[in-house]
Amino acid sequence: MEANKPRAVTRFAPAPTGSLHIGGARTALFNYLWARRNDGVFRLRFEDTDRTRSSEQNETAILDDLKWLGIEPDGQILRQTDRLRRHSAALAELISRGSVYPCFCPAAETAGEKRVFHAHRCRDLSQEERARRISEGEPHSFRFKVERGREFTFTDRLRGELTAKENSIDDFTVARSDGSVTYLLAAVVDDHDTEVSCVIRGEEHLPNAPKQDMLYDSMGWEKPAWVHIPMILDSERHKLSKRSGATSVGEYRDRGWAPRALVSYLATLSWSAAPADRLVPLEELAAMFDLDAVARFSPVHDEGRMAHFGKLYMAGLSDEYLLGECRGVLDKYAGGRADETDKTLLVRETRAACSTVPELVRSVGNELSFGNEASGETAPAWTREFTERLASIPESEWRSDSISGAIKSFASEKGLKGREIFHPVRVFSTGNSRGAPIGIILSCIGKEETLARFSRLA
Numbered sequence: 001m002e003a004n005k006p007r008a009v010t011r012f013a014p015a016p017t018g019s020l021h022i023g024g025a026r027t028a029l030f031n032y033l034w035a036r037r038n039d040g041v042f043r044l045r046f047e048d049t050d051r052t053r054s055s056e057q058n059e060t061a062i063l064d065d066l067k068w069l070g071i072e073p074d075g076q077i078l079r080q081t082d083r084l085r086r087h088s089a090a091l092a093e094l095i096s097r098g099s100v101y102p103c104f105c106p107a108a109e110t111a112g113e114k115r116v117f118h119a120h121r122c123r124d125l126s127q128e129e130r131a132r133r134i135s136e137g138e139p140h141s142f143r144f145k146v147e148r149g150r151e152f153t154f155t156d157r158l159r160g161e162l163t164a165k166e167n168s169i170d171d172f173t174v175a176r177s178d179g180s181v182t183y184l185l186a187a188v189v190d191d192h193d194t195e196v197s198c199v200i201r202g203e204e205h206l207p208n209a210p211k212q213d214m215l216y217d218s219m220g221w222e223k224p225a226w227v228h229i230p231m232i233l234d235s236e237r238h239k240l241s242k243r244s245g246a247t248s249v250g251e252y253r254d255r256g257w258a259p260r261a262l263v264s265y266l267a268t269l270s271w272s273a274a275p276a277d278r279l280v281p282l283e284e285l286a287a288m289f290d291l292d293a294v295a296r297f298s299p300v301h302d303e304g305r306m307a308h309f310g311k312l313y314m315a316g317l318s319d320e321y322l323l324g325e326c327r328g329v330l331d332k333y334a335g336g337r338a339d340e341t342d343k344t345l346l347v348r349e350t351r352a353a354c355s356t357v358p359e360l361v362r363s364v365g366n367e368l369s370f371g372n373e374a375s376g377e378t379a380p381a382w383t384r385e386f387t388e389r390l391a392s393i394p395e396s397e398w399r400s401d402s403i404s405g406a407i408k409s410f411a412s413e414k415g416l417k418g419r420e421i422f423h424p425v426r427v428f429s430t431g432n433s434r435g436a437p438i439g440i441i442l443s444c445i446g447k448e449e450t451l452a453r454f455s456r457l458a
Contacts (some may be wrong), residue, residue, distance in 0.1 A: 008040030036286035310355025334446025371431030404439035
């Protein structure tokens with residue numbers, strides 16, 4: 001670490017109410033990279049105060065997904081529900097400082113974090129009346145006493161100095177009538193106690209920053225740097241959601257995506273300097289990561305572009321490994337006796353369009369199984385004669401070079417151009433109009449199956 005350079009402490013604080021999705025994974029990644037870039041600490045905190053929706057199962061799934069991506073936290077994992085007493089102590093300190101006041105307004109007016117502008121008559125109640133109503137057991141929340149008639153300025157590292165207009169921030173709720181504190185206060189207390197120096201989170205939290213600034217000031221605590229990264233959009237440029245096709249990290253893992261490919265893709269979402277022409281290890285990403293190079297515009301989650309990184313991963317895998325992964329589907333044909341070189345060539349030809357190993361296995365299977373594009377096609381007059389020519393190839397010589405040679409020789413004899421023979425041969429032997437070189441495919445499905453397909457359709 002450079003001399004006199006402050007250590008960065010970042011955190012990722014998901015609510016364990018669902019799966020880890022692309023947006024959360026990108027936020028976790030940026031926090032992790034910034035901590036590693038500055039020889040700092042990356043913390044994980046579960047904001048699990050919503051007991052009706054939070055679950056240990058979701059916690060475990062999020063931890064597993066982060067570990068799979070290589071994003072592992074430092075130190076103890078925190079849970080807000082383990083810190084309720086500390087939150088209550090912080091609330092008591094705010095009360096003693098006169099920074100908050102009890103609000104006896106009906107619950108409908110103070111529900112959740114909903115901003116409700118009204119006179120807040122409770123703010124101006126006398127101490128005597130407040131004490132009386134509390135002693136009588138009247139339900140009440142606590143609101144932060146926002147200074148009236150002033151603008152509130154705070155600094156976001158990506159956006160510079162921002163100002164909340166005069167009177168645009170209502171007296172906000174810091175504790176509910178059941179005594180539990182809200183997210184606004186709990187996050188401030190937890191971040192302070194764990195020495196978080198840089199809060200990197202989604203831009204949907206921007207409205208919270210001036211309020212949390214006020215809480216830091218009221219408690220006399222040093223504020224962290226605020227960094228609100230742009231939200232990820234769907235193809236229609238709407239906020240990415242499960243309804244609009246957002247996919248969880250766990251689902252990508254189940255579909256066979258490589259973590260290196262997914263991490264390299266996530267890094268490009270708003271970080272302009274992230275390499276797009278190769279897969280980059282986390283350690284190298286961390287060494288080059290720069291918050292100042294994070295763009296303010298919202299990126300679009302594009303699985304087509306994401307597939308590019310999957311293909312980079314596939315390109316780095318050996319033929320031997322991929323042939324082994326495809327062995328099961330290859331052995332369904334020709335009794336597994338097809339030429340090994342042709343099997344390798346088929347895998348090599350097919351993988352260029354694939355982003356994951358399971359996709360490759362499916363694609364190889366599709367190349368060899370019989371498709372449905374042959375319907376409506378009329379067999380050429382020479383089909384029977386061509387079938388006999390293939391049948392004359394000895395079983396021991398049933399390889400792509402022999403098959404391709406036989407096709408070209410037959411075409412030459414009949415005066416047929418390339419497409420005039422290769423298209424019908426492909427259609428009537430595979431049921432598809434396109435694919436890997438037909439000699440390789442026929443070699444892999446075997447002589448017996450090839451002749452059976454021609455006989456059936458001729």
